[in-house]
Amino acid sequence: MGQEFSRRAVLAGLTSGAALAALPVNHAFAALDDKPFYFLTRDEARFLASFCDTLIPEDEYPSASQAGVVDFIDLQLAGPYGKGRYLYMQGPFFEGTEQQGYQVSLPPAEFIRQGIAALAEAEPRFAGGDDGLRLLVTTRLSEGSVDLGSGLPAKPLFDELWTLTNSGYFADPMYGGNKSYAGWEMVGFPGAHAYYLSFVDQHNVPYPQPPMGINHQPGRDGSMPSGLKPQEL
Amino acid sequence: MKSRTLKTCVGLVLLAALAPIPAMVGAQDTSTPAVGALESRLDDERTLFAATISDTPPDDDLLELGRLVAMGGAENVGSGMACITCHGGQGAGDGSGAFPRLAGLPGWYSYKQLNDYASGDRPNEVMTGIAQRLTEREREAVATYYAVVQAPIHRPLGEVDQGLMQWGGQLAAVGSAEKGIPACVNCHGPQGTGNPPSVPYLAGQYANYMAYQLQLWKDGVRDNDPMDVMSAIAEKMSAEDMRAVSEYYRRVENPETTGE
Amino acid sequence: MPDKTLPKTDVVIIGGGWTGLTAAYELAHEGQRCVILERGNHRHDATSFGAPEEHDELKYALRATHMMDVRKSTLTFRNDTSQRALPMRRLGSFLPGEGLGGAGIHWNGQLWRPLPSDLEMRSHYENRYGAQFIPEDLSVQDWGVTYDELEPHLDFFEKICGAAGYAGNLNGEKRAGGNVFEGPRQNEYPNPAMKQPVSSTKFGKAAERMGLNPFPFPSANVTQKYENPYGAQLHPCAYCGFCERFGCGYFAKADPIICVYDRIKEHENFEIRFQSTVMRVEKSADGRTATGVTYIDADGLEVFQPADIVCMNAYALWNVHLMLVSGLGEPYDPETRTGTVGRNYSYQTIASVDAFFEKEIITNPFMGAGALGVIVDDYNGDNFDHSDLGFVGGAYIACKQYHGRPISYQPTPEGTPRWGAEWKRAVRENYLHHADMVVHGSSMSTPGNYLDLDPTWTDAYGRPLLRMTFNFPDNDRKMAEYVTNRAVEIAQNMENVTSVASSNLAAVGSDYTVVPYQTTHNVGGAIMGTDRNTSVVNRYGQMWDHHNVFVFGACLFPQNLGYNPTGPLMGLAYWTLEHLKNDYLANPRPLMDA
Helix, strand or coil, X not given: CCCCCCHHHHHHCCCCHHHHHHHHHHCCCHHHCCCCCCCCCHHHHHHHHXXXXXXXXXXXXXXXXXXXXXHHHHHHHXXXXXXXXXXXXXXXXXXXXXXXXXXXXXXXXXXXXXXXHHHHHHCCCCCCCCHHHHHHHHHHHHCCCCCCCCCCCHHHHHHHHHHHHHHHHXXXXXXXXXXXXXXXXXXXXXXXXXXXXXXXXXXCCCXXXXXXXCCCCCCCCCCCCCXXXXXXX | XXXXXXXXXXXXXXXXXXXXXXXXXXXXXXXXXXXXXXXXXXXCCCCCHHHCCCCCCCCXXXXXXXHHXXXXXXXXXXXXXXXXXXXXXXXXXXXXCCCCCCCCCCHHHHHHHHHHHHHCCXXXXXXXXXXXXXXXXXXXXXXHHHHHCCCCCCCCCCCXXXXXXXXXXXXXXXXXXXXXXXXXXXCCCHHHCCECCCECCCCCCCHHHHHHHHHHHHHCCCCCCHHHHHHHHHCCCCHHHHHHHHHHHHCCCCHHHHCC | CCCEECCCEEEEEECCCHHHHHHHHHHHCCCCCEEEECCCCCCCHHHHCCCCCCCCHHHHHHCCCCECCCCCCCEEEECCCCCCCEECCCCCCCCCECCCCHHHCCCCCECCCCCHHHHCHHHHHHHHHCCCCCCCCCCCCCCCCCHHHHHHHHHHHHHHHCCECCCCXXXXXXXXXXXXXXXXXXXXXXXXXXXXXXXXXXXXXXXXXXXXXXXXXXXXXXXXXXXXXXXXXXXXXXXECCCCCXXXXXXXXXXXXXXXXXXXXXXCCEEEECCCEEEEEEECCCCCCEEEEEEECXXXXXXXXXXXXXXXXXXXXXXXXXXXXXXXXXXXXXXXXXCCXXXXXXXXXXXXXXXXXXXXXXXXXXXXXCCCEEEECCCCCCCCCCCCCCCCCCEEEEEECCCCCCCCCCCCCCCCCCCCHHHXXXXXXXXXXXXXXXXXXXXXXXXXXXEEEEEEEECCCCCEEEEEECCCCHHHHHHHHHHHHHHHHHHHHCCCEEEEEEEECCCCCCCCCCCCCCCCCCEEECCECCCCCCCCECCCCEECCCCCEXXXXXXXXXXXXXXXXXXXXXXXXXXXXXXXXXXXXXXXXXXXXX
16 A cells, blocks of 8 residues: 555645644644554545544634544544444445435445545545635535445445544544544543532532543643554444 | 633632731741742642632632641631641651641642531541631632642652552452442542542552541541442452552552652 | 253343343242353443543444444344335444343433333223224234332332432322322332432423423432342442443442342352353244253354243343244234234334523533433323324423533534534534433334344344334324424523524434434334233233243333333333242243133
8 A cells, every 4th residue: 555654744735824834733643653544545644634624624723633533533444443343244235215324335444445535536626625615525425415436325425424523523532533632622521530429510610620531641631652552443 | 722711610609708817927837839839730730620619710829828827827826736747838748647648639629628627527636626727718728728739759668568559459440340349540530640629639648548548438437528439439348458459559650749 | 953952941041131130130039040141241330331441432432332243233124114124234223232231231220110001001092082092003002011010010120220319109199399290109219319410400490480390310320329129239420421321330320230240140040151142042842832042152152051931131122033033922914914023113202402501501511420300291101181182102301411422412503514613613612501301202003113034134143134114103203293392392491591402303204214323212022911912922021822931121012101111121020020930930831811
């Protein structure tokens, strides 16, 4: 697959000027910058950063890619989820109704890989394109009104990517996303260390405990110590 | 990281009228850190919540008062007892079992203990009298003060049987399925470093103190935590379990309270 | 031929969840040697469910790591017989368990009793509204057992759980603050009700102002330290917000491991074998009894375990599957409407109502528990006059605060886009200022909703998958719409509410879908009753066709009531065990004349 490159360089080179300055600083796995992604290719990572940032754009809080969501998705696709650990994969495969759910004949990693390739071919200007174009394409994908070819239904592809992006923004930072508790800080979720027996009936009182993740070390941001392999799931 | 507003907290109505602060008594105890040096820790991640037991942000007046109280400068100073006499100016305590570390304990937790000592909900011959002589504001202040100070832990911590340590670590991390003991880390924060505002740290606390408290909970002498959770747990523990988990946590590092 | 045949045991029990472990406890103490076969692994609250590791939303809530492994087995699904059923390839609408404790590990602890009228559904409605009242397309039946018969058993299970709540009907005396619609209780709840957050408090006050009867959620999240009748010690709930889909490391949510397994595991008559998947129940030559079960053990060997009594304690759907692949009973045929196994499968209607508060109302949704909230039961069962409504059944309305886990808890007002800048802002602005309501409703059985075997797909052992044919009957859609509108009215009457949104998964014009999570309350398919032509087991849970096979769980429900099933199905389990112990053991035979 020949994907020996710096992930920082890949992610830095992908979007508009404003995000460009922020990315190298906020990128989640600075310590792993010299290592390749586990699963994604350069083009896929670029595409995903554009796509995820359309779903969760930067405002007062980081965008999806700034919060490490591309790293999160990379790990998910490389791990059991991407390989179909949570799916019944016995054939035959038929197109079903929406009510019958996921009927794609590919495990998620391969589905997303082929889906991104088909979408990039249909919309070559997407990654790095302007906001209007990205919004338009993402909307059409979410409505299932993009033809990606047989076996690659558009709406399930969108659902898969949106669930991953959303999960990456809010899952425990040990999975590579939610960097520096970006998602938890945004909503005010205190995290995995949860003991509210004295407080649940204190009405309308803020609980401003800074978030603590599963691997929280006082003073750190809850991601895995560099050099350790992040959690795959 | 976004700066957090110190608008907090905890619904405690602390209406202690601001007592006039008596003139500073005696000379500065050089072992207590200057208030200025502590201010930055008021919005430190781990002590932020600890320091906010009123509905107004803590300020250096509160810290100044807290330090004064710690040194025995409380308004009703009849007992002549200063916190620092037993717990030290930096809250280091001692290993006898009677005097726990206070450095970096959540302020809300310490404040509640003082109230419980005063009311008798946490019976203690020495602390009850002391706490009763403190005004609400002074309890709040001294709790805040000890929340933000740091004290080193002096090493070595003494020899201990490795099997005991291993058992203690196991109880801490996963509890005991056989005895029905839930793990300490369920509630006591990352690696036992506390879960402010209500849950104190265990990491770095004195083993004798923790083992003694567990025994008090088991005996029903101490029951001042919410819904008496600790008694339910301690009742299932043997003396050896208590010793094991206490010796284990004594040796777990808690950098936020030591400044290391 | 099996790879090995083991010595005979008195009782073989299929599945190590709430009902299986309870059956083992009760029968082992009766001198019966019990063997439980559990397809999953050993696990324990202390060592497997402790925080902070357990508080991992991605791993347990999204990836459903405590649940069954769909790679090995699932079911196929279609809305009606005109469609081709396709495999449910990913868990979604419901989450059956696997491993010690079964789904009893990851439940919320919402602990209900059936209404007396629920158990006599057909006769009750016909008596009150006339013989023609129940819509013709419903195959609603009486359960064959009454509330008064079940009451001591419902009461005992509440003691096993250390249930927290407030009795609304104590020996016939109605008491405000409890559920005044419930059947009479002989005892108070073992523990006081849970504390209430601001969201449910405001809901309760609004309901009270409207003349309704709010009360705290009956809960198996224990509120103080407690010892159950088996000697299990439970601790107070921490309101940690990781309950449903998670195990509880605090010993606070009653579950089958700490409440039952720990108290029986050392007993000389008790044995449990893990990673043991039952392939089929074997029948005697004359077909009247079962001779034992054949299972695949942890080493992959096919093992025959002979037994005098077979207890089927798998999840509702898998009990039915096992009957179908074993040839127990007669499969239901929707064309001729004959046969019983697979008949009267039903589900649960779920609608949600969201109330958004002004910013000074801070709900702290992460301070939650599985059964934390306030209930209005005025529109459940037959607690209200159905004369002019054109449907039967009802739903409870709960204002609940289960959790604030941020991947799943993203409240946004009506009209908010599903993603993008506006969505992001809406999530941030509403996360701490939102009340979450559910309309949790009954689902009536129909001749067209049923379970059978799929002709195409198989499980990891080569057996046909179970095939589910299901859509909500019109009756349920009307009911769900009616009660959802009532819930919206309450939400609109709550103080400090700025807007209200609702979404009904059983809405008119929408079809049941297996994709979004609704509820793990699949019921029916092996129903109980007093007529062998319309039920698989008699009123004691004993199979009509094979008298030494006893069946447990929600598969017995002839249709679904508006409540969560664990309380009712455990009441039935103790009822069955009482008759098994006190009557059947001494004289094995059919306990009812066919």
